[in-house]
Amino acid sequence: MNNFLPIVYFRNQFIPFEDAKISIATHALHYGTGAFGGLRGIIDPQNPQQVLLFRLDNHCQRLSNSAKFLHYDLPADKIKNIIVEFVKKNNIDKSFYIRPFVYTSDLGLAPRLHNIEKEFFVYGLELGDYLSPDGVTCRISSWYRQEDRSLPLRGKISGAYITSSLAKTEAVESGFDEALLMNSQGKICEASGMNVFLVRNGQLITPGFDQDVLEGITRDSILTLAKDLGIPTIERSVDKSELFIADEVFLSGTAAKITPVKRIENYQLPESKPITEKLRDKLIAITENRDPNYQDWVYIIPN
Incomplete structure:
Protein backbone atom coordinates (compact mmCIF):
# COMPACT_ATOMS: atom_id res chain seq x y z
CA MET A 1 0.00 0.00 0.00
CA ASN A 2 1.29 3.46 -0.87
CA ASN A 3 2.08 5.70 2.09
CA PHE A 4 1.15 9.12 0.74
CA LEU A 5 2.41 12.24 2.42
CA PRO A 6 -0.41 13.95 4.33
CA ILE A 7 -0.28 17.40 2.69
CA VAL A 8 -0.57 18.21 -1.04
CA TYR A 9 -0.56 21.35 -3.14
CA PHE A 10 -3.82 21.47 -5.09
CA ARG A 11 -5.72 24.35 -6.69
CA ASN A 12 -3.35 26.99 -5.35
CA GLN A 13 -3.39 25.88 -1.73
CA PHE A 14 -2.00 23.26 0.63
CA ILE A 15 -4.66 20.82 1.78
CA PRO A 16 -4.90 17.25 3.19
CA PHE A 17 -4.22 14.50 0.64
CA GLU A 18 -7.70 13.00 1.02
CA ASP A 19 -9.36 16.32 0.15
CA ALA A 20 -7.64 16.67 -3.24
CA LYS A 21 -10.18 15.39 -5.76
CA ILE A 22 -10.91 15.90 -9.45
CA SER A 23 -14.03 15.31 -11.53
CA ILE A 24 -14.51 12.19 -13.64
CA ALA A 25 -15.01 14.59 -16.56
CA THR A 26 -11.54 16.13 -16.21
CA HIS A 27 -10.09 16.70 -19.67
CA ALA A 28 -6.62 15.28 -18.94
CA LEU A 29 -8.09 12.05 -17.60
CA HIS A 30 -9.60 11.32 -21.01
CA TYR A 31 -6.89 12.60 -23.34
CA GLY A 32 -3.59 12.23 -21.50
CA THR A 33 -3.05 15.99 -21.70
CA GLY A 34 -0.83 16.24 -18.68
CA ALA A 35 2.87 16.31 -17.90
CA PHE A 36 4.68 15.29 -14.77
CA GLY A 37 7.96 15.32 -12.96
CA GLY A 38 9.44 13.17 -10.27
CA LEU A 39 12.20 13.74 -7.78
CA ARG A 40 13.50 12.02 -4.71
CA GLY A 41 14.08 13.43 -1.28
CA ILE A 42 15.99 11.89 1.60
CA ILE A 43 16.70 12.75 5.20
CA ASP A 44 20.30 13.92 5.44
CA PRO A 45 22.20 10.95 6.97
CA GLN A 46 24.63 13.40 8.60
CA ASN A 47 21.98 15.81 9.87
CA PRO A 48 18.44 14.42 10.38
CA GLN A 49 17.16 17.99 10.70
CA GLN A 50 17.64 18.48 6.97
CA VAL A 51 15.93 17.15 3.85
CA LEU A 52 18.02 16.75 0.69
CA LEU A 53 16.58 17.08 -2.82
CA PHE A 54 18.67 16.01 -5.81
CA ARG A 55 19.02 18.50 -8.68
CA LEU A 56 15.85 20.38 -7.80
CA ASP A 57 16.45 23.21 -10.28
CA ASN A 58 16.85 20.77 -13.17
CA HIS A 59 13.64 18.95 -12.30
CA CYS A 60 11.69 22.20 -12.06
CA GLN A 61 13.04 23.45 -15.38
CA ARG A 62 12.19 20.20 -17.14
CA LEU A 63 8.61 20.30 -15.86
CA SER A 64 8.32 23.94 -16.92
CA ASN A 65 9.50 22.91 -20.38
CA SER A 66 7.01 20.02 -20.44
CA ALA A 67 4.21 22.42 -19.54
CA LYS A 68 5.02 24.49 -22.62
CA PHE A 69 3.92 21.58 -24.81
CA LEU A 70 0.52 21.91 -23.13
CA HIS A 71 0.47 25.67 -23.87
CA TYR A 72 0.85 26.32 -20.15
CA ASP A 73 3.23 28.97 -18.85
CA LEU A 74 4.49 27.63 -15.53
CA PRO A 75 7.82 29.19 -14.49
CA ALA A 76 10.44 26.91 -12.99
CA ASP A 77 10.87 29.28 -10.02
CA LYS A 78 7.19 28.92 -9.13
CA ILE A 79 7.44 25.13 -9.24
CA LYS A 80 10.54 25.23 -7.05
CA ASN A 81 8.98 27.49 -4.41
CA ILE A 82 5.90 25.30 -4.16
CA ILE A 83 7.94 22.10 -3.87
CA VAL A 84 10.11 23.57 -1.12
CA GLU A 85 7.03 24.68 0.83
CA PHE A 86 5.42 21.27 0.20
CA VAL A 87 8.39 19.50 1.78
CA LYS A 88 8.38 21.81 4.80
CA LYS A 89 4.67 21.29 5.47
CA ASN A 90 4.91 17.49 5.44
CA ASN A 91 7.52 17.08 8.23
CA ILE A 92 9.05 14.10 6.45
CA ASP A 93 11.16 11.50 8.30
CA LYS A 94 11.69 8.84 5.58
CA SER A 95 12.93 8.65 2.01
CA PHE A 96 10.22 9.93 -0.29
CA TYR A 97 9.24 10.74 -3.86
CA ILE A 98 7.63 13.96 -5.09
CA ARG A 99 5.24 13.95 -8.03
CA PRO A 100 4.45 17.42 -9.50
CA PHE A 101 1.84 17.31 -12.25
CA VAL A 102 0.43 19.83 -14.75
CA TYR A 103 -2.78 19.04 -16.61
CA THR A 104 -5.80 20.35 -18.48
CA SER A 105 -8.28 20.65 -15.63
CA ASP A 106 -11.32 21.78 -17.62
CA LEU A 107 -14.35 19.55 -18.09
CA GLY A 108 -14.46 20.11 -21.85
CA LEU A 109 -14.97 17.30 -24.35
CA ALA A 110 -12.93 18.22 -27.42
CA PRO A 111 -9.24 17.21 -27.42
CA ARG A 112 -7.37 20.51 -27.48
CA LEU A 113 -4.83 22.67 -25.70
CA HIS A 114 -6.21 26.12 -26.53
CA ASN A 115 -8.96 27.88 -24.59
CA ILE A 116 -8.85 25.37 -21.76
CA GLU A 117 -7.95 25.66 -18.09
CA LYS A 118 -4.74 24.18 -16.80
CA GLU A 119 -3.68 23.49 -13.23
CA PHE A 120 -0.71 22.26 -11.27
CA PHE A 121 -0.56 20.00 -8.21
CA VAL A 122 2.09 18.31 -6.08
CA TYR A 123 1.82 15.20 -3.95
CA GLY A 124 4.32 12.73 -2.53
CA LEU A 125 4.75 9.31 -1.04
CA GLU A 126 7.30 7.35 0.94
CA LEU A 127 9.54 5.42 -1.45
CA GLY A 128 12.45 3.07 -0.95
CA ASP A 129 13.92 1.05 -3.80
CA TYR A 130 11.80 1.11 -6.95
CA LEU A 131 13.78 -1.76 -8.50
CA SER A 132 16.00 -4.28 -6.74
CA PRO A 133 19.46 -2.81 -6.16
CA ASP A 134 20.84 -6.32 -6.67
CA GLY A 135 19.83 -6.20 -10.32
Missing part, protein backbone atom coordinates in the same frame (compact mmCIF):
# COMPACT_ATOMS: atom_id res chain seq x y z
CA VAL A 136 16.93 -6.95 -12.63
CA THR A 137 16.09 -9.11 -15.62
CA CYS A 138 14.85 -7.53 -18.84
CA ARG A 139 13.11 -8.55 -22.03
CA ILE A 140 12.93 -6.73 -25.35
CA SER A 141 9.42 -5.37 -25.61
CA SER A 142 7.15 -6.01 -28.58
CA TRP A 143 5.98 -2.41 -28.13
CA TYR A 144 8.01 0.35 -29.75
CA ARG A 145 8.87 3.77 -28.36
CA GLN A 146 6.97 6.67 -29.94
CA GLU A 147 8.71 9.08 -32.30
CA ASP A 148 9.30 12.74 -31.54
CA ARG A 149 7.57 13.70 -34.78
CA SER A 150 4.30 12.33 -33.39
CA LEU A 151 4.67 13.14 -29.68
CA PRO A 152 6.90 15.67 -27.85
CA LEU A 153 9.33 13.24 -26.26
CA ARG A 154 11.42 16.02 -24.73
CA GLY A 155 8.60 16.36 -22.21
CA LYS A 156 7.23 13.85 -19.70
CA ILE A 157 3.77 13.86 -21.27
CA SER A 158 1.37 11.63 -19.35
CA GLY A 159 -0.36 10.23 -22.44
CA ALA A 160 2.93 8.78 -23.69
CA TYR A 161 3.14 6.40 -20.77
CA ILE A 162 0.55 3.98 -22.15
CA THR A 163 3.46 2.49 -24.10
CA SER A 164 5.51 2.19 -20.92
CA SER A 165 2.59 0.55 -19.14
CA LEU A 166 2.06 -1.98 -21.92
CA ALA A 167 5.76 -2.80 -22.04
CA LYS A 168 6.14 -3.14 -18.27
CA THR A 169 3.15 -5.45 -17.89
CA GLU A 170 4.24 -7.55 -20.86
CA ALA A 171 7.66 -7.97 -19.25
CA VAL A 172 6.38 -8.85 -15.79
CA GLU A 173 3.71 -11.25 -17.06
CA SER A 174 6.33 -13.08 -19.11
CA GLY A 175 8.65 -13.55 -16.14
CA PHE A 176 10.95 -10.51 -16.31
CA ASP A 177 11.35 -7.45 -14.10
CA GLU A 178 11.62 -4.76 -16.75
CA ALA A 179 11.18 -4.01 -20.45
CA LEU A 180 13.61 -2.54 -22.95
CA LEU A 181 11.99 -0.71 -25.85
CA MET A 182 13.28 -0.19 -29.36
CA ASN A 183 12.56 2.90 -31.40
CA SER A 184 11.03 2.98 -34.88
CA GLN A 185 14.49 2.44 -36.40
CA GLY A 186 14.92 -0.83 -34.52
CA LYS A 187 17.52 0.56 -32.12
CA ILE A 188 17.46 0.16 -28.35
CA CYS A 189 15.91 3.26 -26.85
CA GLU A 190 15.09 3.07 -23.14
CA ALA A 191 13.30 1.01 -20.51
CA SER A 192 9.67 1.47 -19.46
CA GLY A 193 10.54 4.53 -17.40
CA MET A 194 14.32 4.65 -17.34
CA ASN A 195 17.28 5.41 -19.55
CA VAL A 196 19.65 2.56 -20.43
CA PHE A 197 23.46 2.37 -20.38
CA LEU A 198 25.90 -0.32 -21.40
CA VAL A 199 29.62 -0.83 -21.00
CA ARG A 200 31.82 -2.38 -23.66
CA ASN A 201 35.61 -2.54 -23.43
CA GLY A 202 35.70 0.08 -20.69
CA GLN A 203 33.54 2.58 -22.61
CA LEU A 204 30.18 3.82 -21.29
CA ILE A 205 27.54 3.92 -24.04
CA THR A 206 23.97 5.25 -24.02
CA PRO A 207 21.46 6.07 -26.78
CA GLY A 208 21.64 9.73 -27.83
CA PHE A 209 18.77 12.20 -27.99
CA ASP A 210 18.35 11.44 -31.68
CA GLN A 211 17.12 7.99 -30.60
CA ASP A 212 13.85 9.30 -29.09
CA VAL A 213 14.93 9.04 -25.47
CA LEU A 214 13.78 11.19 -22.57
CA GLU A 215 16.17 13.90 -21.40
CA GLY A 216 16.78 12.10 -18.13
CA ILE A 217 18.27 14.09 -15.27
CA THR A 218 19.88 11.01 -13.74
CA ARG A 219 21.15 10.17 -17.23
CA ASP A 220 22.76 13.60 -17.50
CA SER A 221 24.25 13.19 -14.02
CA ILE A 222 25.81 9.84 -14.94
CA LEU A 223 27.37 11.20 -18.13
CA THR A 224 28.86 14.11 -16.17
CA LEU A 225 30.20 11.84 -13.43
CA ALA A 226 31.66 9.38 -15.93
CA LYS A 227 33.60 12.13 -17.68
CA ASP A 228 34.79 13.53 -14.35
CA LEU A 229 35.95 10.04 -13.34
CA GLY A 230 37.83 9.56 -16.60
CA ILE A 231 35.46 6.92 -17.97
CA PRO A 232 35.21 7.20 -21.78
CA THR A 233 31.61 7.96 -22.78
CA ILE A 234 29.70 8.07 -26.03
CA GLU A 235 26.08 8.80 -26.97
CA ARG A 236 25.02 6.88 -30.07
CA SER A 237 22.54 4.36 -31.44
CA VAL A 238 22.60 0.94 -29.78
CA ASP A 239 21.79 -2.38 -31.46
CA LYS A 240 19.87 -5.08 -29.64
CA SER A 241 22.69 -7.58 -30.16
CA GLU A 242 25.13 -5.27 -28.36
CA LEU A 243 23.22 -5.66 -25.13
CA PHE A 244 23.59 -9.44 -25.21
CA ILE A 245 27.40 -9.24 -25.35
CA ALA A 246 27.89 -6.14 -23.20
CA ASP A 247 30.24 -6.24 -20.23
CA GLU A 248 27.70 -4.31 -18.13
CA VAL A 249 24.18 -2.94 -18.57
CA PHE A 250 22.30 -0.72 -16.15
CA LEU A 251 19.14 1.39 -16.01
CA SER A 252 18.95 4.91 -14.64
CA GLY A 253 16.19 7.20 -13.45
CA THR A 254 14.93 9.17 -10.49
CA ALA A 255 12.99 6.20 -9.12
CA ALA A 256 15.39 3.49 -10.30
CA LYS A 257 18.57 5.45 -9.46
CA ILE A 258 21.26 3.15 -10.95
CA THR A 259 19.97 -0.41 -11.26
CA PRO A 260 22.22 -3.13 -12.74
CA VAL A 261 20.79 -5.58 -15.28
CA LYS A 262 21.57 -9.24 -14.64
CA ARG A 263 19.98 -10.87 -17.68
CA ILE A 264 18.40 -9.78 -20.96
CA GLU A 265 16.11 -12.33 -22.58
CA ASN A 266 18.08 -15.59 -22.20
CA TYR A 267 21.50 -13.90 -22.17
CA GLN A 268 23.19 -13.82 -18.77
CA LEU A 269 25.39 -10.77 -18.22
CA PRO A 270 28.70 -10.85 -16.32
CA GLU A 271 28.42 -10.68 -12.55
CA SER A 272 31.31 -8.23 -12.27
CA LYS A 273 30.08 -4.66 -12.81
CA PRO A 274 32.96 -2.36 -11.81
CA ILE A 275 31.88 0.74 -13.75
CA THR A 276 28.25 0.41 -12.68
CA GLU A 277 29.30 0.11 -9.05
CA LYS A 278 31.73 3.00 -9.29
CA LEU A 279 29.09 5.30 -10.74
CA ARG A 280 26.42 4.12 -8.29
CA ASP A 281 28.67 4.66 -5.25
CA LYS A 282 29.53 8.13 -6.53
CA LEU A 283 25.89 9.05 -7.15
CA ILE A 284 24.82 7.85 -3.69
CA ALA A 285 27.56 9.89 -2.05
CA ILE A 286 26.41 12.99 -3.95
CA THR A 287 22.72 12.55 -3.16
CA GLU A 288 23.65 12.16 0.52
CA ASN A 289 25.65 15.42 0.31
CA ARG A 290 28.93 13.64 1.11
CA ASP A 291 30.81 14.88 -1.96
CA PRO A 292 31.95 18.51 -1.73
CA ASN A 293 32.58 18.69 -5.49
CA TYR A 294 28.87 18.33 -6.30
CA GLN A 295 27.16 20.19 -3.50
CA ASP A 296 25.41 22.42 -6.02
CA TRP A 297 23.44 19.34 -7.11
CA VAL A 298 21.84 19.03 -3.66
CA TYR A 299 19.18 21.40 -2.35
CA ILE A 300 18.93 21.51 1.44
CA ILE A 301 15.65 22.17 3.23
CA PRO A 302 15.50 22.55 7.03
CA ASN A 303 13.09 19.94 8.36
Whole structure:
Protein backbone atom coordinates (compact mmCIF):
# COMPACT_ATOMS: atom_id res chain seq x y z
CA MET A 1 0.00 0.00 0.00
CA ASN A 2 1.29 3.46 -0.87
CA ASN A 3 2.08 5.70 2.09
CA PHE A 4 1.15 9.12 0.74
CA LEU A 5 2.41 12.24 2.42
CA PRO A 6 -0.41 13.95 4.33
CA ILE A 7 -0.28 17.40 2.69
CA VAL A 8 -0.57 18.21 -1.04
CA TYR A 9 -0.56 21.35 -3.14
CA PHE A 10 -3.82 21.47 -5.09
CA ARG A 11 -5.72 24.35 -6.69
CA ASN A 12 -3.35 26.99 -5.35
CA GLN A 13 -3.39 25.88 -1.73
CA PHE A 14 -2.00 23.26 0.63
CA ILE A 15 -4.66 20.82 1.78
CA PRO A 16 -4.90 17.25 3.19
CA PHE A 17 -4.22 14.50 0.64
CA GLU A 18 -7.70 13.00 1.02
CA ASP A 19 -9.36 16.32 0.15
CA ALA A 20 -7.64 16.67 -3.24
CA LYS A 21 -10.18 15.39 -5.76
CA ILE A 22 -10.91 15.90 -9.45
CA SER A 23 -14.03 15.31 -11.53
CA ILE A 24 -14.51 12.19 -13.64
CA ALA A 25 -15.01 14.59 -16.56
CA THR A 26 -11.54 16.13 -16.21
CA HIS A 27 -10.09 16.70 -19.67
CA ALA A 28 -6.62 15.28 -18.94
CA LEU A 29 -8.09 12.05 -17.60
CA HIS A 30 -9.60 11.32 -21.01
CA TYR A 31 -6.89 12.60 -23.34
CA GLY A 32 -3.59 12.23 -21.50
CA THR A 33 -3.05 15.99 -21.70
CA GLY A 34 -0.83 16.24 -18.68
CA ALA A 35 2.87 16.31 -17.90
CA PHE A 36 4.68 15.29 -14.77
CA GLY A 37 7.96 15.32 -12.96
CA GLY A 38 9.44 13.17 -10.27
CA LEU A 39 12.20 13.74 -7.78
CA ARG A 40 13.50 12.02 -4.71
CA GLY A 41 14.08 13.43 -1.28
CA ILE A 42 15.99 11.89 1.60
CA ILE A 43 16.70 12.75 5.20
CA ASP A 44 20.30 13.92 5.44
CA PRO A 45 22.20 10.95 6.97
CA GLN A 46 24.63 13.40 8.60
CA ASN A 47 21.98 15.81 9.87
CA PRO A 48 18.44 14.42 10.38
CA GLN A 49 17.16 17.99 10.70
CA GLN A 50 17.64 18.48 6.97
CA VAL A 51 15.93 17.15 3.85
CA LEU A 52 18.02 16.75 0.69
CA LEU A 53 16.58 17.08 -2.82
CA PHE A 54 18.67 16.01 -5.81
CA ARG A 55 19.02 18.50 -8.68
CA LEU A 56 15.85 20.38 -7.80
CA ASP A 57 16.45 23.21 -10.28
CA ASN A 58 16.85 20.77 -13.17
CA HIS A 59 13.64 18.95 -12.30
CA CYS A 60 11.69 22.20 -12.06
CA GLN A 61 13.04 23.45 -15.38
CA ARG A 62 12.19 20.20 -17.14
CA LEU A 63 8.61 20.30 -15.86
CA SER A 64 8.32 23.94 -16.92
CA ASN A 65 9.50 22.91 -20.38
CA SER A 66 7.01 20.02 -20.44
CA ALA A 67 4.21 22.42 -19.54
CA LYS A 68 5.02 24.49 -22.62
CA PHE A 69 3.92 21.58 -24.81
CA LEU A 70 0.52 21.91 -23.13
CA HIS A 71 0.47 25.67 -23.87
CA TYR A 72 0.85 26.32 -20.15
CA ASP A 73 3.23 28.97 -18.85
CA LEU A 74 4.49 27.63 -15.53
CA PRO A 75 7.82 29.19 -14.49
CA ALA A 76 10.44 26.91 -12.99
CA ASP A 77 10.87 29.28 -10.02
CA LYS A 78 7.19 28.92 -9.13
CA ILE A 79 7.44 25.13 -9.24
CA LYS A 80 10.54 25.23 -7.05
CA ASN A 81 8.98 27.49 -4.41
CA ILE A 82 5.90 25.30 -4.16
CA ILE A 83 7.94 22.10 -3.87
CA VAL A 84 10.11 23.57 -1.12
CA GLU A 85 7.03 24.68 0.83
CA PHE A 86 5.42 21.27 0.20
CA VAL A 87 8.39 19.50 1.78
CA LYS A 88 8.38 21.81 4.80
CA LYS A 89 4.67 21.29 5.47
CA ASN A 90 4.91 17.49 5.44
CA ASN A 91 7.52 17.08 8.23
CA ILE A 92 9.05 14.10 6.45
CA ASP A 93 11.16 11.50 8.30
CA LYS A 94 11.69 8.84 5.58
CA SER A 95 12.93 8.65 2.01
CA PHE A 96 10.22 9.93 -0.29
CA TYR A 97 9.24 10.74 -3.86
CA ILE A 98 7.63 13.96 -5.09
CA ARG A 99 5.24 13.95 -8.03
CA PRO A 100 4.45 17.42 -9.50
CA PHE A 101 1.84 17.31 -12.25
CA VAL A 102 0.43 19.83 -14.75
CA TYR A 103 -2.78 19.04 -16.61
CA THR A 104 -5.80 20.35 -18.48
CA SER A 105 -8.28 20.65 -15.63
CA ASP A 106 -11.32 21.78 -17.62
CA LEU A 107 -14.35 19.55 -18.09
CA GLY A 108 -14.46 20.11 -21.85
CA LEU A 109 -14.97 17.30 -24.35
CA ALA A 110 -12.93 18.22 -27.42
CA PRO A 111 -9.24 17.21 -27.42
CA ARG A 112 -7.37 20.51 -27.48
CA LEU A 113 -4.83 22.67 -25.70
CA HIS A 114 -6.21 26.12 -26.53
CA ASN A 115 -8.96 27.88 -24.59
CA ILE A 116 -8.85 25.37 -21.76
CA GLU A 117 -7.95 25.66 -18.09
CA LYS A 118 -4.74 24.18 -16.80
CA GLU A 119 -3.68 23.49 -13.23
CA PHE A 120 -0.71 22.26 -11.27
CA PHE A 121 -0.56 20.00 -8.21
CA VAL A 122 2.09 18.31 -6.08
CA TYR A 123 1.82 15.20 -3.95
CA GLY A 124 4.32 12.73 -2.53
CA LEU A 125 4.75 9.31 -1.04
CA GLU A 126 7.30 7.35 0.94
CA LEU A 127 9.54 5.42 -1.45
CA GLY A 128 12.45 3.07 -0.95
CA ASP A 129 13.92 1.05 -3.80
CA TYR A 130 11.80 1.11 -6.95
CA LEU A 131 13.78 -1.76 -8.50
CA SER A 132 16.00 -4.28 -6.74
CA PRO A 133 19.46 -2.81 -6.16
CA ASP A 134 20.84 -6.32 -6.67
CA GLY A 135 19.83 -6.20 -10.32
CA VAL A 136 16.93 -6.95 -12.63
CA THR A 137 16.09 -9.11 -15.62
CA CYS A 138 14.85 -7.53 -18.84
CA ARG A 139 13.11 -8.55 -22.03
CA ILE A 140 12.93 -6.73 -25.35
CA SER A 141 9.42 -5.37 -25.61
CA SER A 142 7.15 -6.01 -28.58
CA TRP A 143 5.98 -2.41 -28.13
CA TYR A 144 8.01 0.35 -29.75
CA ARG A 145 8.87 3.77 -28.36
CA GLN A 146 6.97 6.67 -29.94
CA GLU A 147 8.71 9.08 -32.30
CA ASP A 148 9.30 12.74 -31.54
CA ARG A 149 7.57 13.70 -34.78
CA SER A 150 4.30 12.33 -33.39
CA LEU A 151 4.67 13.14 -29.68
CA PRO A 152 6.90 15.67 -27.85
CA LEU A 153 9.33 13.24 -26.26
CA ARG A 154 11.42 16.02 -24.73
CA GLY A 155 8.60 16.36 -22.21
CA LYS A 156 7.23 13.85 -19.70
CA ILE A 157 3.77 13.86 -21.27
CA SER A 158 1.37 11.63 -19.35
CA GLY A 159 -0.36 10.23 -22.44
CA ALA A 160 2.93 8.78 -23.69
CA TYR A 161 3.14 6.40 -20.77
CA ILE A 162 0.55 3.98 -22.15
CA THR A 163 3.46 2.49 -24.10
CA SER A 164 5.51 2.19 -20.92
CA SER A 165 2.59 0.55 -19.14
CA LEU A 166 2.06 -1.98 -21.92
CA ALA A 167 5.76 -2.80 -22.04
CA LYS A 168 6.14 -3.14 -18.27
CA THR A 169 3.15 -5.45 -17.89
CA GLU A 170 4.24 -7.55 -20.86
CA ALA A 171 7.66 -7.97 -19.25
CA VAL A 172 6.38 -8.85 -15.79
CA GLU A 173 3.71 -11.25 -17.06
CA SER A 174 6.33 -13.08 -19.11
CA GLY A 175 8.65 -13.55 -16.14
CA PHE A 176 10.95 -10.51 -16.31
CA ASP A 177 11.35 -7.45 -14.10
CA GLU A 178 11.62 -4.76 -16.75
CA ALA A 179 11.18 -4.01 -20.45
CA LEU A 180 13.61 -2.54 -22.95
CA LEU A 181 11.99 -0.71 -25.85
CA MET A 182 13.28 -0.19 -29.36
CA ASN A 183 12.56 2.90 -31.40
CA SER A 184 11.03 2.98 -34.88
CA GLN A 185 14.49 2.44 -36.40
CA GLY A 186 14.92 -0.83 -34.52
CA LYS A 187 17.52 0.56 -32.12
CA ILE A 188 17.46 0.16 -28.35
CA CYS A 189 15.91 3.26 -26.85
CA GLU A 190 15.09 3.07 -23.14
CA ALA A 191 13.30 1.01 -20.51
CA SER A 192 9.67 1.47 -19.46
CA GLY A 193 10.54 4.53 -17.40
CA MET A 194 14.32 4.65 -17.34
CA ASN A 195 17.28 5.41 -19.55
CA VAL A 196 19.65 2.56 -20.43
CA PHE A 197 23.46 2.37 -20.38
CA LEU A 198 25.90 -0.32 -21.40
CA VAL A 199 29.62 -0.83 -21.00
CA ARG A 200 31.82 -2.38 -23.66
CA ASN A 201 35.61 -2.54 -23.43
CA GLY A 202 35.70 0.08 -20.69
CA GLN A 203 33.54 2.58 -22.61
CA LEU A 204 30.18 3.82 -21.29
CA ILE A 205 27.54 3.92 -24.04
CA THR A 206 23.97 5.25 -24.02
CA PRO A 207 21.46 6.07 -26.78
CA GLY A 208 21.64 9.73 -27.83
CA PHE A 209 18.77 12.20 -27.99
CA ASP A 210 18.35 11.44 -31.68
CA GLN A 211 17.12 7.99 -30.60
CA ASP A 212 13.85 9.30 -29.09
CA VAL A 213 14.93 9.04 -25.47
CA LEU A 214 13.78 11.19 -22.57
CA GLU A 215 16.17 13.90 -21.40
CA GLY A 216 16.78 12.10 -18.13
CA ILE A 217 18.27 14.09 -15.27
CA THR A 218 19.88 11.01 -13.74
CA ARG A 219 21.15 10.17 -17.23
CA ASP A 220 22.76 13.60 -17.50
CA SER A 221 24.25 13.19 -14.02
CA ILE A 222 25.81 9.84 -14.94
CA LEU A 223 27.37 11.20 -18.13
CA THR A 224 28.86 14.11 -16.17
CA LEU A 225 30.20 11.84 -13.43
CA ALA A 226 31.66 9.38 -15.93
CA LYS A 227 33.60 12.13 -17.68
CA ASP A 228 34.79 13.53 -14.35
CA LEU A 229 35.95 10.04 -13.34
CA GLY A 230 37.83 9.56 -16.60
CA ILE A 231 35.46 6.92 -17.97
CA PRO A 232 35.21 7.20 -21.78
CA THR A 233 31.61 7.96 -22.78
CA ILE A 234 29.70 8.07 -26.03
CA GLU A 235 26.08 8.80 -26.97
CA ARG A 236 25.02 6.88 -30.07
CA SER A 237 22.54 4.36 -31.44
CA VAL A 238 22.60 0.94 -29.78
CA ASP A 239 21.79 -2.38 -31.46
CA LYS A 240 19.87 -5.08 -29.64
CA SER A 241 22.69 -7.58 -30.16
CA GLU A 242 25.13 -5.27 -28.36
CA LEU A 243 23.22 -5.66 -25.13
CA PHE A 244 23.59 -9.44 -25.21
CA ILE A 245 27.40 -9.24 -25.35
CA ALA A 246 27.89 -6.14 -23.20
CA ASP A 247 30.24 -6.24 -20.23
CA GLU A 248 27.70 -4.31 -18.13
CA VAL A 249 24.18 -2.94 -18.57
CA PHE A 250 22.30 -0.72 -16.15
CA LEU A 251 19.14 1.39 -16.01
CA SER A 252 18.95 4.91 -14.64
CA GLY A 253 16.19 7.20 -13.45
CA THR A 254 14.93 9.17 -10.49
CA ALA A 255 12.99 6.20 -9.12
CA ALA A 256 15.39 3.49 -10.30
CA LYS A 257 18.57 5.45 -9.46
CA ILE A 258 21.26 3.15 -10.95
CA THR A 259 19.97 -0.41 -11.26
CA PRO A 260 22.22 -3.13 -12.74
CA VAL A 261 20.79 -5.58 -15.28
CA LYS A 262 21.57 -9.24 -14.64
CA ARG A 263 19.98 -10.87 -17.68
CA ILE A 264 18.40 -9.78 -20.96
CA GLU A 265 16.11 -12.33 -22.58
CA ASN A 266 18.08 -15.59 -22.20
CA TYR A 267 21.50 -13.90 -22.17
CA GLN A 268 23.19 -13.82 -18.77
CA LEU A 269 25.39 -10.77 -18.22
CA PRO A 270 28.70 -10.85 -16.32
CA GLU A 271 28.42 -10.68 -12.55
CA SER A 272 31.31 -8.23 -12.27
CA LYS A 273 30.08 -4.66 -12.81
CA PRO A 274 32.96 -2.36 -11.81
CA ILE A 275 31.88 0.74 -13.75
CA THR A 276 28.25 0.41 -12.68
CA GLU A 277 29.30 0.11 -9.05
CA LYS A 278 31.73 3.00 -9.29
CA LEU A 279 29.09 5.30 -10.74
CA ARG A 280 26.42 4.12 -8.29
CA ASP A 281 28.67 4.66 -5.25
CA LYS A 282 29.53 8.13 -6.53
CA LEU A 283 25.89 9.05 -7.15
CA ILE A 284 24.82 7.85 -3.69
CA ALA A 285 27.56 9.89 -2.05
CA ILE A 286 26.41 12.99 -3.95
CA THR A 287 22.72 12.55 -3.16
CA GLU A 288 23.65 12.16 0.52
CA ASN A 289 25.65 15.42 0.31
CA ARG A 290 28.93 13.64 1.11
CA ASP A 291 30.81 14.88 -1.96
CA PRO A 292 31.95 18.51 -1.73
CA ASN A 293 32.58 18.69 -5.49
CA TYR A 294 28.87 18.33 -6.30
CA GLN A 295 27.16 20.19 -3.50
CA ASP A 296 25.41 22.42 -6.02
CA TRP A 297 23.44 19.34 -7.11
CA VAL A 298 21.84 19.03 -3.66
CA TYR A 299 19.18 21.40 -2.35
CA ILE A 300 18.93 21.51 1.44
CA ILE A 301 15.65 22.17 3.23
CA PRO A 302 15.50 22.55 7.03
CA ASN A 303 13.09 19.94 8.36
